[in-house]
Amino acid sequence: MRFRVRPRQLARSLRELARREPQQVQDYLAANPQEWDRIAERDPYDAADVLEALPPETAAGLLGQLDAASAAEIVEEMQPASAAKRLLEMGPAQGGPMLEAMDADEVADVLHELDPEVRQPYLAALDGVMRRDVERFISYGPDTAGGMMRTDVAALSADLTTAQATKELKAMSETFDDLSYVYVVNADQQLQGVLSFREMVFASDDTSLARVMIRDPVTVGPEADREEVAELIQRFHLFAIPVVDSGQRLMGIVTVEEALEAIQHEAGEDMAVAVGAGSEESTYTGPATSIRMRLPWIVVNLFLATVVSFTIRALEGEIAQNVVLASLMPIVALLGGNGGAQALAVTIRAMAINQVPSQRIREVVVREFQIGLSMGVIIGLMSSAVAFLASAGNSRVAIAMGIAVFVNLAVGALAGAGIPIVLRRAGFDPALASNIFLTFFTDVLGFAGFLVVAAMLL
Structure with missing residues (x-):
């Protein structure tokens, strides 16, 4: 059997079938491995849904067929608890390169689902910088600003002129998907303000960013609870909120998408504990x-x-x-x-x-x-x-x-x-x-x- 449809249509068909008849999907992908490659390349989100519906050992085998970058894209779309089970089936040797290709905060979310002693071999498989970043995220906990934040932040030096900043922003546009906020920092990476694009456009080329930035932006510390983060984002109508340490050094940002996910997770926890189920329980819990x-x-x-x-x-x-x-x-x-x-x-x-x-x-x-x-x-x-x-x-x-x-x-x-x-x-x-x-x-x-x-x- 082989479906003659486009990759996205095939992915969605297999996703729906996997929820009802996972064995049929397992057999189909085993007989048509090239179809799995097409799905993984075109639609990581639907590919993640397919893997979550399949047994962990089967899903781990399908991930192992892909290059590390493609597998990483799919795992980042999966629920952390589900991804952790598939990672265990892969083992540190095969799963390590995949984790290396993921964002540090996403890796922390997955590894946080593992017991500390089980987690260590996977941390050891990461390079030094990545391992330190992941360990830092894990230390904050997934329910804090430090655990939710992303560290790829668009930031410019306060000493730059608007003309220099314009060139930097053009270069940043090739690296960053979202430049809704560009933060201004000093030489010690302390947060000074948020760049005002309106003021920058109307300022002369030799005006420093310190004169056109918005000072004293709303910030949170890495230990701030997700409820506090979500409330601040909602109250001030922000797309993201910067996370700073005790010395006001910029550590990362929590986006509105991550805050929304946290609110949904909090609502689910409250519903679960209100009726006596565990707040950390999910459909992937044993x-x-x-x-x-x-x-x-x-x-x-x-x-x-x-x-x-x-x-x-x-x-x-x-x-x-x-x-x-x-x-x-x-x-x-x-x-x-x-x-x-x-x-x-x-x-x-x-x-x-x-x-x-x-x-x-x-x-x-x-x-x-x-x-x-x-x-x-x-x-x-x-x-x-x-x-x-x-x-x-x-x-x-x-x-x-x-x-x-x-x-x-x-x-x-x-x-x-x-x-x-x-x-x-x-x-x-x-x-x-x-x-x-x-x-x-x-x-x-x-x-x-x-x-x-x-x-x-x-």
């Missing part, structure tokens, strides 16, 4: 590791669910006397849980982008509680009507239902806003399994609260 990350929180969930169960059992007499209550309890718990989850999502997202400083905690909690109260009134009245019909016109059941829904929505919203704030105060990740604790509160109120109110009225 089953044993995933089980180890998730199991503790499922055990916690079991314990809390047991408490809810015993609470219901203590009030089973009320259920026996009024069987209709059993059919209405899940509604109360579900409504409170959903209302609390909305407050939880808004609060965690706000905390992720630093919109909840200590002075705004009261404002945020009160706002969510007010919303919960309002929702409680509206949904409580609607729930009363449902309970009235379900209980064949029993007004006391309807009143109990309305009160229970009102209280559960209000308290659920309060808990949804308060749990991540309390976790942060305690030194934990604000999203750390917060959904598990929220469910406990709303279930106890939904089940026990409803039965207690019903017992008082019936």
Whole structure:
């Protein structure tokens, strides 16, 4: 079998097929190796998708068929965890030249997925300069400005004239893909400002760059958290932000694309930890590791669910006397849980982008509680009507239902806003399994609260 299509169309067809039938793609590329060469040359992005869908050993073999530069382009488009597995299959001897052809920050992202002892042979395969750069990136961590930055920065000396700078920029255009920002540094590589192209165009040829640059640009240190970097880029509408050391020496830049990727990664982490999955878990994480990350929180969930169960059992007499209550309890718990989850999502997202400083905690909690109260009134009245019909016109059941829904929505919203704030105060990740604790509160109120109110009225 051989597809008679253009390389890009072939790559996309194989990518889609690889997700469903990886063995067919594996067999096709083994029988038609020249097609793999065409895909790798024309479309590294789709080639990366194909490799991620194939078994690591097969993908490593396909990478090994390419020259180091072509393989490097593809690996840079892969997820770091996926690329690391393929690199392990290649080994240091075959993978070293490929890593050497990659950008240092990209190599660090891949090697960071490996245990330190496994990582060493691959670092040893790099030349001295590259190895130092990669080790520096790894030391900062992938969630910091130092770990996210790229070091190929367009910079000019402050002593240059505008005429000299124009010649330098023409030469830079052959090396740099993006010249949106050109930074101005002194002889010690300390950041002085950002070049203003408008001012440079209208200045005389002998004007120094120091006179046409924009001084005091927004900067971050290499240890700055990705959330801080993303917030600054968003606040000041930047395409990139320079990273400087303690001596204000220019180290690199974090682009808006890298910041966006960091925000997406942060959102994914928050979603994962909110439900008790590991923040570092992905679809490439081994089953044993995933089980180890998730199991503790499922055990916690079991314990809390047991408490809810015993609470219901203590009030089973009320259920026996009024069987209709059993059919209405899940509604109360579900409504409170959903209302609390909305407050939880808004609060965690706000905390992720630093919109909840200590002075705004009261404002945020009160706002969510007010919303919960309002929702409680509206949904409580609607729930009363449902309970009235379900209980064949029993007004006391309807009143109990309305009160229970009102209280559960209000308290659920309060808990949804308060749990991540309390976790942060305690030194934990604000999203750390917060959904598990929220469910406990709303279930106890939904089940026990409803039965207690019903017992008082019936």
